[in-house]
Amino acid sequence: MASFSWHDVKRTLHAVRWPLRLTYVGMLAEALVQSLWPLLTVCLFVLAALMLGVQDMIAVEVVWAIAVIAGLSMIGALGYALMKFRLPTRAQALTRLDASLPGRPLQALIDTQTIGAADAASTAVWRAHQARMARRAADAEPVSADLRVSSRDPYALRYLAVLVFGIALLFGSIWRVGSVTDMSPGGTGLASGPVWEGWAESPRYTGRPTIYLNDIPEGALRVPVGSLITLRLYGEVGALTLSETVSGRTEVPPASDPAQDFTVVQDGTVEINGPGGRSWQVEVIPDLPPQVAVLEDPTASAMGEMTLPFEASDDYGVEAGEARFTLDLASVDRRHGLTIDPENRPELVVPLPTPIAGNRQAFEENLIEDFSEHAWANLPVLVRLSALDGAEQQFETEPRAITLPGRRFFDPVAAAVIEQRRDLLWSRANNQRISQILRATSYLPEDLFRSQTDAMRLRKVIRQLETFAKYGLSDEMQEDLSQEMWDLAIILEEGDLADAAERMRRAQERLNEAIKNGASDEEIAELMRELRRATEDYLQQLSRQAQRQQQENEENQSGNNENAMQMTQDDLQRMMDRIQELMEQGRMAEAQQALQELQEMMENMRVTQGQQGQGGQSPGEQAMEGLSETLREQQGLSDQAFRDLQEQFNPNAQAGENQGNEGRSGGQGRGQSHEGQGGQGQESDDDDTAQNDPQSGEGGEQGQGADRGDLAQRQQALRDELRRQQGSLPGAGTPEGDAARDALDRAGRAMDGAEQALREDDLAEAIDNQGQAMEALREGMRALGEMMAEQQRNQQPGQGNQPSDRRAENRDPLGREQGNSGADGDTGPLALNDDAYGRARELLDEIRRRSGEVARPEEERDYLKRLLDRF
Numbered sequence: 001m002a003s004f005s006w007h008d009v010k011r012t013l014h015a016v017r018w019p020l021r022l023t024y025v026g027m028l029a030e031a032l033v034q035s036l037w038p039l040l041t042v043c044l045f046v047l048a049a050l051m052l053g054v055q056d057m058i059a060v061e062v063v064w065a066i067a068v069i070a071g072l073s074m075i076g077a078l079g080y081a082l083m084k085f086r087l088p089t090r091a092q093a094l095t096r097l098d099a100s101l102p103g104r105p106l107q108a109l110i111d112t113q114t115i116g117a118a119d120a121a122s123t124a125v126w127r128a129h130q131a132r133m134a135r136r137a138a139d140a141e142p143v144s145a146d147l148r149v150s151s152r153d154p155y156a157l158r159y160l161a162v163l164v165f166g167i168a169l170l171f172g173s174i175w176r177v178g179s180v181t182d183m184s185p186g187g188t189g190l191a192s193g194p195v196w197e198g199w200a201e202s203p204r205y206t207g208r209p210t211i212y213l214n215d216i217p218e219g220a221l222r223v224p225v226g227s228l229i230t231l232r233l234y235g236e237v238g239a240l241t242l243s244e245t246v247s248g249r250t251e252v253p254p255a256s257d258p259a260q261d262f263t264v265v266q267d268g269t270v271e272i273n274g275p276g277g278r279s280w281q282v283e284v285i286p287d288l289p290p291q292v293a294v295l296e297d298p299t300a301s302a303m304g305e306m307t308l309p310f311e312a313s314d315d316y317g318v319e320a321g322e323a324r325f326t327l328d329l330a331s332v333d334r335r336h337g338l339t340i341d342p343e344n345r346p347e348l349v350v351p352l353p354t355p356i357a358g359n360r361q362a363f364e365e366n367l368i369e370d371f372s373e374h375a376w377a378n379l380p381v382l383v384r385l386s387a388l389d390g391a392e393q394q395f396e397t398e399p400r401a402i403t404l405p406g407r408r409f410f411d412p413v414a415a416a417v418i419e420q421r422r423d424l425l426w427s428r429a430n431n432q433r434i435s436q437i438l439r440a441t442s443y444l445p446e447d448l449f450r451s452q453t454d455a456m457r458l459r460k461v462i463r464q465l466e467t468f469a470k471y472g473l474s475d476e477m478q479e480d481l482s483q484e485m486w487d488l489a490i491i492l493e494e495g496d497l498a499d500a501a502e503r504m505r506r507a508q509e510r511l512n513e514a515i516k517n518g519a520s521d522e523e524i525a526e527l528m529r530e531l532r533r534a535t536e537d538y539l540q541q542l543s544r545q546a547q548r549q550q551q552e553n554e555e556n557q558s559g560n561n562e563n564a565m566q567m568t569q570d571d572l573q574r575m576m577d578r579i580q581e582l583m584e585q586g587r588m589a590e591a592q593q594a595l596q597e598l599q600e601m602m603e604n605m606r607v608t609q610g611q612q613g614q615g616g617q618s619p620g621e622q623a624m625e626g627l628s629e630t631l632r633e634q635q636g637l638s639d640q641a642f643r644d645l646q647e648q649f650n651p652n653a654q655a656g657e658n659q660g661n662e663g664r665s666g667g668q669g670r671g672q673s674h675e676g677q678g679g680q681g682q683e684s685d686d687d688d689t690a691q692n693d694p695q696s697g698e699g700g701e702q703g704q705g706a707d708r709g710d711l712a713q714r715q716q717a718l719r720d721e722l723r724r725q726q727g728s729l730p731g732a733g734t735p736e737g738d739a740a741r742d743a744l745d746r747a748g749r750a751m752d753g754a755e756q757a758l759r760e761d762d763l764a765e766a767i768d769n770q771g772q773a774m775e776a777l778r779e780g781m782r783a784l785g786e787m788m789a790e791q792q793r794n795q796q797p798g799q800g801n802q803p804s805d806r807r808a809e810n811r812d813p814l815g816r817e818q819g820n821s822g823a824d825g826d827t828g829p830l831a832l833n834d835d836a837y838g839r840a841r842e843l844l845d846e847i848r849r850r851s852g853e854v855a856r857p858e859e860e861r862d863y864l865k866r867l868l869d870r871f
Contacts (some may be wrong), residue, residue: 006458015137015138016106016137016138018142019140019142020090020097021143023143024090024093026142026143026145026377027088027092027145028088029145030145030147030257031088032083032085032151033149035080036081036422037149038076038077038080038081039077039078039081040079040158040161041153041157041158041161042070042077042161043074044162044164044165045070045164046070046488047165047177048164048168048172049066049686051169051177052167052171052172052176053172053173053176054166055176056195056234057234068154070233078126094106096143097140099142100140100141101136101137101139101140101558103136105132105136105137106137106140107131108129108130108133109130109134109137121847126729134220136287141763159429179831180511187382187389188833195235195276196214196232196233196234196240196272196277197213198216199212199213199214199230199234200213200221200223200228201227201228201229202224202226202227203224203226203227203393204390205299205316205389205390205752206287206316206390207316207575208224213229213231213278213502216280217278218278219281220280220283221282221283221285222282222284222285223264223283223776224281224284224287225264225284225285226264226287227263227264228262229260229262229263229264230260231272232258232259232260233257233258233259233260234258235258237258239274240256240273240276240277240408241258241272241273241284242255242257242271242273243269243271243273244271245268245272246262246284247264247265248266249262255273260342264282264284265284267284269281287315287391287393288314288315289314289389289393289394289395290313290314290389290393290394290395291312291313291314292310292311292313292318292321292352292384292385292386292387292395293310293311293312294309294385294395294419295309295310298367298405298519300405300406301526301842302527303370304370304405304408305368305369305370305405306321306367306368306370306371306404307365307367307368307845308354308366308367308368308383309364310365310385310426311364312354312362312363312365313361313362313363314387314389315361316361316390317359317360317361317389318360318387318388318389319360319388319389319390320352320354320388321354321385321387321388322349322351322385323349323350323352323367323384323386324348324349324383324384324385324386325348325349325350325376325382325404326347326348326384327342327379327380327382328380328381329384331380332379336419336423337422337426337430338425339429340426340427340429341427342426342427343428344682345375348371348381350367352367352385352387353365353366353367353848354852355366356848356851356852356865356868366845367851368842370409370460371405372406373482373486374404375422376404377404377406377422378403378404378406378422379403380404381399381401381402381403381404382399382401383400383402383540384398386398386656393711409489409493410510410517410519411492411510411513411584412513413441413442413448413449414488414490415489416437417458417489417492418485420434420438420485421482421485421486421489424481424485427479427481428472428473428478431473432465432466432467435462435465438458438462440460442455442458442462445458454488454492457488457491458488460484461481461484461488461494462800464477464481468481486573493510504531504534504535506534507530507531507533507534508531510530511524511527511528511530511531512596513594513596515591515592519828521584528579528580528583531576534561535576550592575594575598576598578594579591579594579598582594619728620731620784620787620788620791623725623728623729623730623784623790624784624785624788627784628781630721630722630725630777631774631777631778631781633718634751634774634777635774635778636811637711637714637754637770638767638771638774640711641711641758641763641766644763645763645860645863646860684870694759710758710759715751715755715758716755718751719748719755721770722747722751723748726741729744729784730787730843731784736783736786736787736790739779739780740781741780742786743777744777744780746776746779746836747772747773747777750769750770750773751769751770751773753765753769754766754773757769764767764863768866847867850864851864851865
């Protein structure tokens with residue numbers, strides 16, 4: 001073993017120099033804390049009291065007494081510190097560090113051998129011992145200081161001092177410490193200590209903070225008009241007085257009143273007279289009244305919904321606004337039923353929509369309302385917009401002459417019924433005249449009405465008018481009759497037939513009447529979209545009928561088709577595009593002629609579906625068709641859930657009265673009643689539709705009536721159908737096929753969530769899950785379409801259809817090209833057009849308007865706000 005020399009000892013002691021120094025610093029901190037804590041506690045207490053202004057709130061004698069006690073306490077604490085403080089030495093630090101190690105190795109290294117120094121064996125043992133101690137010393141760590149003084153401070157006064165000082169930092173001011181000098185002999189303050197405090201509180205709607213006047217030096221002071229100034233005068237009464245010229249008060253309290261409160265209404269001065277007083281030159285920040293203006297004349301949709309753009313602004317923000325409509329009697333064309341004086345009707349008042357969140361200082365919005373059923377619809381009115389700010393200042397625009405938008409009726413009988421309804425609401429004195437005109441109008445019902453039910457409803461209205469004419473119409477009778485006439489006109493205009501061919505024919509007739517009557521571009525565009533939807537339904541029925549005939553008469557099919565009129569979807573699309581183009585160019589005569597030709601061709605045509613000369617569909621096409629049907633059924637369930645949510649919070653909205661209602665079956669006719677809630681003459685038509693629609697499928701059959709199961713059962717059945725479709729989905733192993741399966745798995749989980757929410761009667765959560773399911777279905781169809789497109793690209797030349805045939809097959813019944821996603825019309829030329837963006841904007845405005853109506857239930861408004869956040 002190597003010998004351990006004195007140099008090794010010095011080297012070992014040098015290695016522990018930093019632990020030794022840190023231990024020394026800890027001992028020094030320990031000595032300071034244990035000796036100075038009483039002095040620090042007293043200092044924190046005194047400083048906190050001065051920062052909180054205790055010296056300004058109590059008598060000067062008490063202040064001096066407390067100052068004496070504080071001074072004596074400081075002297076005592078200082079004496080305690082001098083008595084207890086001892087500066088630690090290096091030897092003490094070495095001893096503490098050595099005591100923290102086993103065997104006190106540092107002391108062993110310093111010691112010398114006194115016995116057996118001449119014995120070589122004894123010396124070797126001693127050096128081995130020192131070497132072992134050196135290794136232990138090398139592991140030395142600094143010894144932490146003991147800063148605990150709880151044994152000397154059993155009541156934790158030091159913590160209480162820190163807490164009070166923290167409160168003073170938050171709520172006090174360091175500048176108040178200097179006020180204690182005024183209480184010294186020769187100071188500027190009064191011996192009795194009169195002081196004051198003041199605040200200037202701005203109106204809450206301004207959003208400006210409260211001003212502490214003690215912190216404001218003399219000079220200019222700007223505050224909003226209506227600010228409340230509060231002053232409190234302390235000390236001897238009369239030592240301090242107040243004078244001000246900003247409130248304009250006629251009854252002024254005594255100037256020496258200790259409590260002074262007044263509102264700033266004008267420029268002026270506020271002055272506190274007396275020792276330590278202060279004065280300010282107050283400048284009022286005016287509050288300007290709000291401004292509101294109509295940007296342009298209102299526009300109306302084809303269904304009569306009015307959109308009135310406006311702008312509003314205010315320096316602090318608009319609180320509320322409203323629009324007032326009054327009849328412009330001088331501009332009314334006083335003919336027919338309008339010749340007599342109208343009945344007095346109150347102004348039509350609707351609230352203006354305001355931003356749900358954000359800045360209301362300046363904004364533009366659209367007032368969206370449907371006044372089609374009002375007595376003044378399509379009559380000249382005067383509109384006034386008014387806005388209100390936080391100061392209750394109101395601004396109203398000058399009257400603007402407009403025509404109150406309402407729905408236009410193109411069916412002659414429906415238009416006649418609506419005109420007589422207007423006359424009935426104009427004045428009940430028109431009662432007898434209305435019944436005579438309606439009786440003359442319906443003289444030959446078989447030539448005017450499409451169903452016996454419509455004629456019977458009109459005769460019922462006529463009988464009621466004639467009966468009430470003898471005894472006089474009450475307000476309730478007048479409202480009931482006007483509602484009956486409105487419902488009848490809607491049925492006559494839109495029709496309640498379930499047959500696709502009849503709906504298409506009616507759509508063509510309405511479009512033809514609109515062209516003849518010079519309807520607006522927006523109305524014609526809406527009717528054109530309706531014609532496209534009706535034509536799509538008709539083509540689907542013809543397609544299903546052709547498939548059934550092909551299966552039943554497969555041997556004779558080619559011979560039948562040779563003599564039949566064939567028309568591809570491309571040809572039909574080109575004809576409809578040509579009609580729309582002619583209408584947009586204003587060539588209405590040519591458009592009407594083209595529409596007549598389309599009617600004749602549609603009455604005699606048969607649509608060729610798929611490849612000519614080939615029957616059946618590929619697995620991918622069958623899967624795509626099944627998923628499309630599933631998506632349509634899911635959309636129907638979502639529409640019904642949303643309608644039920646509306647009816648849950650608005651019991652007065654009966655089934656089918658909402659113009660946007662698609663029916664409980666989802667897409668089965670706009671404006672129809674919910675199954676089980678239909679009006680007269682509708683139940684049989686709905687039943688016929690259910691029997692004649694072979695595409696209904698399992699999910700559709702469950703949705704044809706409320707008696708076949710509730711929403712949750714239908715959702716579960718649709719989930720089972722999706723699971724069956726997943727089992728037969730083609731493209732296993734391909735990236736596109738795997739992506740489609742993943743998307744359908746997400747759709748299935750969303751459907752399960754929707755079913756659970758429906759069983760728990762949580763319609764809002766169910767609608768959210770149904771939306772996720774539809775989005776996942778679209779993604780699955782998109783991936784499936786990409787797989788089919790890849791398979792077509794990999795086909796050998798000479799296989800498959802001709803390019804023109806493939807283009808025809810790659811279009812939906814309205815002629816829109818399917819994108820790579822496979823979803824119908826996803827990226828076609830008609831998928832992203834001005835009408836789509838306009839409709840999206842209309843829906844967004846409607847959701848925003850409804851979410852801002854405070855009369856709606858909170859749960860419904862929360863759901864609408866979630867829609868706004870999502871879209």
